[in-house]
Amino acid sequence: MHLFKKKYHSLRNEIESLFYIKALESSSEIDIQTLESKGRTRNDLLDRNYNRKIWSSFFEELKDRFPGLKIKDITHGQQPGFSLDVIIESQLLNHIGASLNIYLYVSALLPYYALLASDSVKIDRSPSPFPSERAKNSGFKSCNIYCSPNELFEPHYSIIRKMVLDHFLDFKQIPMEILFEKFPGLRTDEQDVDKNIYEAVFAGEIDNFFHLKGDKSFPKEDWY
Numbered sequence: 001m002h003l004f005k006k007k008y009h010s011l012r013n014e015i016e017s018l019f020y021i022k023a024l025e026s027s028s029e030i031d032i033q034t035l036e037s038k039g040r041t042r043n044d045l046l047d048r049n050y051n052r053k054i055w056s057s058f059f060e061e062l063k064d065r066f067p068g069l070k071i072k073d074i075t076h077g078q079q080p081g082f083s084l085d086v087i088i089e090s091q092l093l094n095h096i097g098a099s100l101n102i103y104l105y106v107s108a109l110l111p112y113y114a115l116l117a118s119d120s121v122k123i124d125r126s127p128s129p130f131p132s133e134r135a136k137n138s139g140f141k142s143c144n145i146y147c148s149p150n151e152l153f154e155p156h157y158s159i160i161r162k163m164v165l166d167h168f169l170d171f172k173q174i175p176m177e178i179l180f181e182k183f184p185g186l187r188t189d190e191q192d193v194d195k196n197i198y199e200a201v202f203a204g205e206i207d208n209f210f211h212l213k214g215d216k217s218f219p220k221e222d223w224y
Contacts, residue, residue, distance in 0.1 A: 051108055051168070055082045058167040062086075065159065081107040088156055095124040100152055102160060111171045115161055117146040117153040147173075 055075075062084070063071050070087040088100040101118040120143035149157035164171065 051082070051106070054167050055106065058163065059084065061167075062160065062163060065163070066156070069156075080109045081105060086156065086160065088153065097122040102153060102156055104160060104164065106164070106168060106171065111168070112174050113164055113168065113171050114174050115147065115157065115164065117149070117157055119144045119146070119152055 059071075059073055066086070070090075072085045072087075073083075074085050075082045083103065083105045086102040086104070088102060090099040091097065098121050099118070101120070103114075103116045103118060105114040105116075107113065120141065122141045146153070149155075161173075
């Protein structure tokens with residue numbers, strides 16, 4: 001774990017130089033006076049321990065806000081940030097599963113977050129009553145990813161987005177075209193090269209083969 005943290009620390013300058021150029025060309029500087037008036041500094045934005053406390057508070061408040069929904073903290077030990085899964089709807093009928101989810105990723109490396117809505121369908125082509133056999137069977141999975149609210153996810157998406165902005169001051173949302181863009185040479189471990197910025201900054205659980213529908217309901221200035 002120490003080696004992993006050291007690796008991310010050494011990559012930080014590279015991530016910032018690559019990512020800021022792509023995602024912050026038209027964004028404004030963080031308002032330090034505003035942060036200080038709320039008892040925070042620029043360094044607080046990038047302090048994992050500091051942000052972990054905020055994340056814990058945010059997570060508990062989110063569960064209180066949506067008591068009828070299943071909300072899972074899917075942050076894992078090597079992730080350079082925090083993530084959760086909000087299950088809006090989930091159905092399983094005759095080996096066909098459908099679900100509506102909202103995934104939130106908050107970076108501990110940079111003051112950015114990603115809020116993705118997922119509309120997915122999964123079909124087991126040759127179902128088996130035995131779990132070990134089901135894992136071996138081929139299946140079909142389709143998933144549409146949205147990065148702005150639509151009729152499937154309102155009002156949950158907008159409420160969660162507002163809560164993020166209330167807790168993580170001055171964090172910016174990353175646009176879809178930046179989120180999944182690859183930067184050659186950007187590494188997150190010994191083996192993986194050519195990581196996209198989403199994996200490098202968030203390292204979440206969204207599969208890369210999902211079909212992406214990055215609808216742009218938000219104006220550009222609200223994306224980052």
